[in-house]
Amino acid sequence: MLPALLRRGNRSGPYLVDGARKNLAVSGVRCALLEASKECRPAATAEDFGLAAATIFEFRWHPSCRHHEPRTSLMGTDRTNAEWLTALLGGGTDQHSALDDLRRYLLRALRKAFARDRHLHVGFVEDMAQEALLRILERLPQFEGRSRFLTWAAAIAIRVAMSELRRRRWRDVSLDALVEQGVDAREQESAENADALLMRSERSMIVETMYDVIRGELTERQRRALLAELRGMPQVEIARQLGSNRNAIYKLTHDARKRLKRGLEAAGYRADTVQAAFFT
Amino acid sequence: MALTHNEISGLLRLIGLTEDQEIDCETCLTHVAEFAEQELAGKSVSDGLEAVRHHLAVCAECCEEYEALCRVLGQLDAG
DSSP: OOOOOOOSSSEEEEEEETTEEEEEEEOSOOOEEETTTTEEEOSOOGGGGTSOGGGEEOOOOOTTOGGGSOOSSOTTOOOOHHHHHHHHHSOHHHHHHHHHHHHHHHHHHHHHHTTTOTTSOHHHHHHHHHHHHHHHHHHGGGOOSSSOHHHHHHHHHHHHHHHHHHHHHHTTSOHHHHHHTTHHHHHHHHHHHHHHHTTSHHHHHHHHHHHHHHHHHSOHHHHHHHHHHHTTOOHHHHHHHHTOOHHHHHHHHHHHHHHHHHHHHHTTOOHHHHHHHHOO | OOOOHHHHHHHHHHHHHOOSSOOOHHHHHHHHHHHHHHHHTTOOOOGGGHHHHHHHHHOHHHHHHHHHHHHHHHHHHTO
């Protein structure tokens, strides 16, 4: 029987069922670690959820269960791109095996990526590997085979994990507060810096022109997104607070940059002029 | 809207890099694996991937993800 591996403890979340992403609420299910025999066995099976065993692909085990730690060997990840696609898009044990190998690879990749973040909860990487696995399967039709499959998969996993990390770190920061608060202090700092910055009149003119374009030609939404981004708020959080998505925020700030560029050029400040005034 | 010195410099740098046509973060993600492999192999990237290089220069988040990917690939390939 397929070891229907379910999320730790009482959790709900995404699972892959019959090739589709579904949210299941799961309670009281965990990997059983049998202390006496030092063997693991699944504490629940797919039938517990009224699903056919072969249709659930979820491979998480309780973190204290060392028997299911990812193997250090990369056996199973040396498939060709075509073999990966065939296995993942197929069914049965080949798909099961490929998913398991891919999940192990993603765990290794994410552990490497976040090796410096010692404060991360042990479950974070596991959660992100699982989330990434689902995202990869959703995007599988978009894989063009221009890189190794695992490189493509790792890029997606890193996007998933870093986006989540940024979301968590910034979720309690109000975009309004970031844009509006501390203006006095910032103005003070700005004024002090301005003494050095604006000593050259050309710099002063460029900055004034830039402010004019910001005030006169950018929309309020563009101003807020641009300022929040300049102050370090990640796009994913700007998007959340503005009710948008990362791509749309990128387009919003890109349009703002284009307007600023055109405004500066219209005033006679081409990129090379600005470069010479500020960065040489 | 008061900007600090660093914010003014950062914004002017971004304005200087701005192109009329830029790929977005999703398109970057689609191609960044190929870009990373070519860069790590020391190959000159194909013309079609120059847009990825440009996006990485203007998008701090995609750049952070790309650097993590290179780090991961380097370490996993090294065993």
